[in-house]
Amino acid sequence: MPELPEVETIRRYLNLKLVNECIDNLEVLNESSLRCAKGLSVNDLKNQYIKSVSRRGKYLNIGLEDYNLVIHLKMTGQIYFNPPIPPINHLRWVLTLKSGSKIYFRDVRKFGRLFIYPKDDVKYLLAGEIGPExxxxxxxxxxxxxxxxxxxxxxxxxxxxxxxxxxxxxxxxxxxxxxxxxxxxxxxxxxxxxxxxxxxxxxxxxxxxxxxxxxxxxxxxxxxxxxxxxxxxxxxxxxxxxxxxxxxxxxxxxxxxxxxxxxxxxxxx
Ligand SMILES: [Zn+2]
CATH class of the missing domain: 1.10.8.50 (Helicase, Ruva Protein; domain 3)
Structure with missing residues (x-):
């Protein structure tokens, strides 16, 4: 399972690539990989600019203007940013940006999760669930x-x-x-x-x-x-x-x- 250094390595790379990009759409291929806060849908992400990519413990957080996308890789989750050959098998979701860039989430065991929270919902901070860094x-x-x-x-x-x-x-x-x-x-x-x-x-x-x-x-x-x-x-x-x-x-x-x-x-x- 990826631990703090692995998630931090991904964060640093994505932070260089994603900040100031704008979301075109999120295609979800496996519904159980997604957890949307009540009243939200993937359509709400359209035209949202990415402001930051942060990390808490083993969680990644892509901060948007109005939402937070929190990702946990669990056992086998893998993130591919603009790979030369996109993965086909075990693909769970694809985030497409207005620039044409894509993030692919591949996960053989299907335990990985993408949570979507509104910006004012502090659950993304994972307070009480995760101790200090x-x-x-x-x-x-x-x-x-x-x-x-x-x-x-x-x-x-x-x-x-x-x-x-x-x-x-x-x-x-x-x-x-x-x-x-x-x-x-x-x-x-x-x-x-x-x-x-x-x-x-x-x-x-x-x-x-x-x-x-x-x-x-x-x-x-x-x-x-x-x-x-x-x-x-x-x-x-x-x-x-x-x-x-x-x-x-x-x-x-x-x-x-x-x-x-x-x-x-x-x-x-
Ligand atoms: Zn020894």
């Missing part, structure tokens, strides 16, 4: 959230606590901070809590710098794969050697999610 978190908030018996990995994946982290960046941040994924939040020392927050930001920054991680479906807005998979230290490296100590990298399940860790560098007790 990782760079906005202060120590008192972080310490409060860590007073929990949950495992630290589960906490990192909770979008209501911290926005944008998924399995890849959670494993990488925990490895870099020398913390076992099953460690209870309550048992973290102050130093570990601070180190973890720092490493979360570092791996996300790194993911953005390399244009996201592409194992299977993820493509940046320009249709190219990211390169962060070449810079991961622990994720999906089970059986390989820890780059720090040479121990074999192990895999366990935490809250139903595969978690990669070094048994020597990331001790549970």
């Amino acid at each position: 990782p760079w906005e978190i202060n120590l008192s908030y972080w310490q409060k959230k860590l007073k929990s018996r949950r495992s630290i990995k589960t906490l990192l994946l909770d979008q209501k606590v911290i926005a944008g982290i998924g399995n890849i960046y959670a494993d990488e941040a925990l490895y870099r901070a020398f913390i076992h994924p099953k460690k209870k939040c309550l048992d973290l020392t102050l130093k570990q809590a601070l180190d973890l927050l720092k490493e979360v930001r570092t791996v996300l920054d790194c993911g953005i710098r390399y244009g996201g991680t592409s194992f299977r479906d993820y493509l940046g807005g320009d249709g190219k794969k990211g390169n962060m998979q070449d810079h991961l230290l622990i994720y999906q490296k089970t059986g390989g050697l820890c780059p720090r100590c040479g121990e074999r990298i192990a895999k366990t399940k935490v809250g139903g999610r595969s978690s990669h860790f070094c048994p020597k560098c990331q001790k549970l007790d």
Whole structure:
């Protein structure tokens, strides 16, 4: 699933391409991919100028004059802006601009969503559904959230606590901070809590710098794969050697999610 760095990579590309463009029409090929606020239809988007492209957690927001288009890619959503060869299979919607440019949304698993909200409907801000961005978190908030018996990995994946982290960046941040994924939040020392927050930001920054991680479906807005998979230290490296100590990298399940860790560098007790 695309995480914060992948969505941010797409946002940066679309922001360059879309601002000041005007919408001609939105063609919806799969009705379940669309969620319109009450009383709205896709026809309302015609002749709307695009003012901004922003991001909250893993959500993209295309800000129009009178509406917000909020996109979640979920498992397999892909955005193609003016691709040389337009996708045909698994196409869910196509946004055509007055300039002739097109955005195609392809989604094999069909979990991706496009929400249309009127500008004055603050639901697009996702308040209450998504916690702060990782760079906005202060120590008192972080310490409060860590007073929990949950495992630290589960906490990192909770979008209501911290926005944008998924399995890849959670494993990488925990490895870099020398913390076992099953460690209870309550048992973290102050130093570990601070180190973890720092490493979360570092791996996300790194993911953005390399244009996201592409194992299977993820493509940046320009249709190219990211390169962060070449810079991961622990994720999906089970059986390989820890780059720090040479121990074999192990895999366990935490809250139903595969978690990669070094048994020597990331001790549970
Ligand atoms: Zn190690």
